[in-house]
Amino acid sequence: MNFPKELKYTKDHEWVKIEGDTVTIGITEFAQRELGDIVYVEVETVGETIEHGEVFGTVEAVKTVSDLFMPLSGEILEFNEELENSPEMVNEDPYGAGWMIKVKMDGDLPSDLLSSEEYGELLGQ
Amino acid sequence: MEYTTKKVTLNDVHEKLGAKMVPFAGYNMPVRYSSDLEEHRTVRESVGIFDVSHMGEFLVKGPKALDLIQYVCSNDASKLAIGQAQYSCFPNEKGGIVDDLIVYKMAEEEYMLVVNASNIDKDWMWVKKQNKQFEAELENISDNISLFAVQGPDAADALQPLTKQKLDDIKFYHFAVAEFAGVPDVIISGTGYTGAGGFEIYVKNEHAEKVWNAIMESGKEYGIKPIGLGARDTLRLEMGYCLYGNDIDETTSPLEAGLGWITKFTKDFINSENLKKQKEEGITRKLVGFIMHEKGIPRAGYTIVNTEGEPIGKVTSGTLSPSMGLGIGLGYVKKEFADPGEYIGIQVRNKNLEATIEKLPLYKK
Numbered sequence: 001m002n003f004p005k006e007l008k009y010t011k012d013h014e015w016v017k018i019e020g021d022t023v024t025i026g027i028t029e030f031a032q033r034e035l036g037d038i039v040y041v042e043v044e045t046v047g048e049t050i051e052h053g054e055v056f057g058t059v060e061a062v063k064t065v066s067d068l069f070m071p072l073s074g075e076i077l078e079f080n081e082e083l084e085n086s087p088e089m090v091n092e093d094p095y096g097a098g099w100m101i102k103v104k105m106d107g108d109l110p111s112d113l114l115s116s117e118e119y120g121e122l123l124g125q
Numbered sequence: 126m127e128y129t130t131k132k133v134t135l136n137d138v139h140e141k142l143g144a145k146m147v148p149f150a151g152y153n154m155p156v157r158y159s160s161d162l163e164e165h166r167t168v169r170e171s172v173g174i175f176d177v178s179h180m181g182e183f184l185v186k187g188p189k190a191l192d193l194i195q196y197v198c199s200n201d202a203s204k205l206a207i208g209q210a211q212y213s214c215f216p217n218e219k220g221g222i223v224d225d226l227i228v229y230k231m232a233e234e235e236y237m238l239v240v241n242a243s244n245i246d247k248d249w250m251w252v253k254k255q256n257k258q259f260e261a262e263l264e265n266i267s268d269n270i271s272l273f274a275v276q277g278p279d280a281a282d283a284l285q286p287l288t289k290q291k292l293d294d295i296k297f298y299h300f301a302v303a304e305f306a307g308v309p310d311v312i313i314s315g316t317g318y319t320g321a322g323g324f325e326i327y328v329k330n331e332h333a334e335k336v337w338n339a340i341m342e343s344g345k346e347y348g349i350k351p352i353g354l355g356a357r358d359t360l361r362l363e364m365g366y367c368l369y370g371n372d373i374d375e376t377t378s379p380l381e382a383g384l385g386w387i388t389k390f391t392k393d394f395i396n397s398e399n400l401k402k403q404k405e406e407g408i409t410r411k412l413v414g415f416i417m418h419e420k421g422i423p424r425a426g427y428t429i430v431n432t433e434g435e436p437i438g439k440v441t442s443g444t445l446s447p448s449m450g451l452g453i454g455l456g457y458v459k460k461e462f463a464d465p466g467e468y469i470g471i472q473v474r475n476k477n478l479e480a481t482i483e484k485l486p487l488y489k490k
Contacts, residue, residue, distance in 0.1 A: 033145075036355060037162045039445045040422060042474075058474065060422050062161040062445055063355050091160075 001029050001125065004095055008109075009119035010071045015095060016113060018105075025071060026099040027059065027090060030123055035061035038090045043068070043079040043101055050076065052110055056101065059090070072110050074103040133178040134271050134333040142351055149354060150243035152179040157353035164356035165447040168321045172277035173352035174340055177325075178333070181245035181267035183238040183252060189261040190234050197255050198228060199379055199400075201389040205230040210298045210316055212387055214379055215251060216396045220403070221375040222382070224248050225367060227316060229300060237312075239272075241369045255395070271333035273326045275340060276352075276360075280323030283344035288313065292324065306339035308332040318357060320364035320486055359444050362453060365414040365485030371425055372412055372441040372455050380404055381457065382412045383485075410438065411463040414487045417452030417471065419478040428472040429456050437462050440471065446488060452480075453487045 003009065008016040013031035017024040032038060043057035050056050050070045057068040057079075080099050083089060090098035114122065130153045133139075140146065144155035155176065157164060167173045185194060194202045200213035207230050215223035224244040229237040240248045249265050256263055275284055281292040288311075290303035295315040305311035305326065312327035328336045341349060358368070367373045367382060379388045380403055390401050417423065423443030431437050443454030454471070462469060465484045470477035 036145075036157055037160050039162075040420065060445070062359060062447065065422065065424055 001033075001123075002095075003028065003116045003119055005116045007095065007116065008071075008113040009116065010069070010113060011122065012069050012071075014069070014071050016071050018109070021105045022077070023072065023074065023103045023105050024099050025101050025103060026094055027068070028119070029094050032091045032094045032098070035059065035064060035066065037062050038087045041080075041083040041087050041090065041100060043076070046076050046079050046101075048076055049074065049106065068100065070103075071113065072103070072105055073107060074105040076101055077104055078102040131179075133176055134330045135176055135178070135337055138334065138337065139176065139351070144351070144353060147354075150179055150241070152242060154179060155351070155353045157355045158351045161353070161355040161359065162447045164350060164352045165359050167348070167350045168277045168319055168352055168356060168360055169448055170278070172275060172279040172283045172323070172344055172347050172349045173356070174337070174344065174349060175274040175276065175352045175354075175357055176271070176337070177274050177357075178271040178330075179242035180272050181240040181242060181248065181265070182270045182272075182327070183240065183249065184262075184264040184266055185236045185238060185252075186262040186264075187234055189259040190236055193252070193256050193259040193261040194228060194236055194238070195392050196259070196394055197252055198226075199384070199389065199394060200228070200387040201391050202228050202230070202236070203392070207232055208299055208301065210300055210314060212298070214373070214384060214387060215248065216379060216388075216394065216400065217375055218396050219375070220378050220396060220399060222369070222373045222377060222379055223251050223375065225369055225373060225384075229312070229314070231302070243370060269330055271328050271330050271336075273328075273337060273340065274317055274319070274323065275326060275344070275349075276317045276319040276323035277321045279344075279347040280321075283347045283349055284313075284324060284340065286343050287339055295324070306336045308336055311336070318366055319360035320366075320488070321360065356447075358442075359447055362442055362444050362455065363446050363448055363486065363488035365455060365487050367412070367455070368442055377412070377457070378403060378408065381408050381410055407460070409460055410457045411460055412441070412455055412457055413463050413482045414455050414485045415453070415469060415471070415480045415482050416446075416449070416487060417454075417478060417480045419480075420452075421471070421473040421476075421478040422452040423454035423456075423471045423473065423480070429458055430470040430472060430477050431462055432468050432470070434470065434477055437469070448488045452478075458482070
């Protein structure tokens with residue numbers, strides 16, 4: 001499975017791309033495979049400031065619904081509205097077109113973010 | 126608690142096909158091979174094969190066989206001809222359901238009961254206990270039998286080259302015992318859990334791989350694909366078929382669950398007096414199917430509300446319908462809200478999303 005080196009990861013199977021104080025967040029290839037066909041991504045927190053570990057949205061697969069957790073604290077700047085009509089992009093391109101939100105980070109990067117190697121180890125790969 | 130997960134005979138075959146295997150009802154089962162949506166469409170549009178060998182099979186034989194079955198089952202098995210099957214349930218003594226099942230009449234004084242995998246041990250104890258007063262011959266052959274459901278509009282065409290038995294002659298809820306893929310005494314049953322038509326094929330484990338491979342080969346020109354339990358669930362929900370443990374259980378009465386059509390008061394059976402009384406007095410809640418009008422997917426446990434936002438029941442099964450692209454579900458509501466066309470709300474993450482109660486099947490071809 002593919003876990004790009006330039007990204008950081010969480011134990012909840014999200015990825016984080018850091019560009020200055022703007023952070024893009026999505027779910028990993030492992031997560032989308034586990035969930036199966038993603039049919040709905042709901043993020044109604046744009047404009048809100050949400051703490052690290054709190055829920056910012058939900059992702060619905062055919063059979064399951066999962067909460068999406070903030071990998072760091074910050075203000076939700078943008079939701080990927082392409083996912084409204086094409087949620088399958090999360091399956092097809094989880095690190096690219098399937099991104100979920102952009103966040104303006106508050107404070108420092110949390111210490112519990114994992115590197116690509118560490119995330120791979122977590123999955124036993 | 127530690128327990129071992131059982132494997133179906135073709136476990137390795139499924140792994141080689143790339144299935145995601147998950148523990149389900151004590152078995153390691155394929156939940157999907159490629160995509161739930163794609164597998165679902167394959168069954169609706171052409172043909173797919175499910176390995177549902179986790180299901181349980183009990184044989185009931187002898188002069189007391191029918192008496193036992195009539196006592197433990199809600200449906201009237203005396204109506205069965207040889208070669209005919211019947212959907213039924215085991216009522217418990219407290220108004221609920223021990224399990225739902227299919228009863229096959231194999232021969233005079235010989236029946237096969239097909240029960241849910243999650244309930245095999247419970248059902249076996251239950252039937253054995255009830256059998257004390259009948260002493261029919263009972264045999265639990267669950268571990269010896271593999272079961273493949275070949276479902277979809279192309280199922281008969283895909284399977285016909287494998288048997289001389291004319292498959293079009295096997296009507297819904299009828300079966301034949303015939304040579305199939307070179308294997309003698311295969312049960313070919315016109316049943317299924319998808320509403321897409323097709324057959325369920327019962328074989329001894331030692332022939333499982335041969336039969337599976339033959340079906341995959343014969344079905345190739347129809348685009349046959351292996352289908353996981355994920356799509357099995359969305360297919361059955363579109364039809365509004367009950368799933369034991371979700372929509373029916375030890376606390377739901379067959380009458381509340383809309384299973385009055387398999388609850389026959391033409392004979393006495395476990396708790397029949399009370400169920401008869403319930404039928405006369407009327408039920409207070411009913412299992413209904415519903416379709417969402419707003420974007421949102423109902424899930425088991427979500428609250429159902431009326432148009433005033435007051436709770437009137439609970440969702441027991443829910444999913445996105447792959448065929449319709451809408452949220453669909455089953456749930457219990459108070460009787461006065463149970464009529465088709467009734468507007469209800471489904472509480473999805475603190476919002477009441479509009480839905481209507483619909484006649485079953487929810488998906489109408």
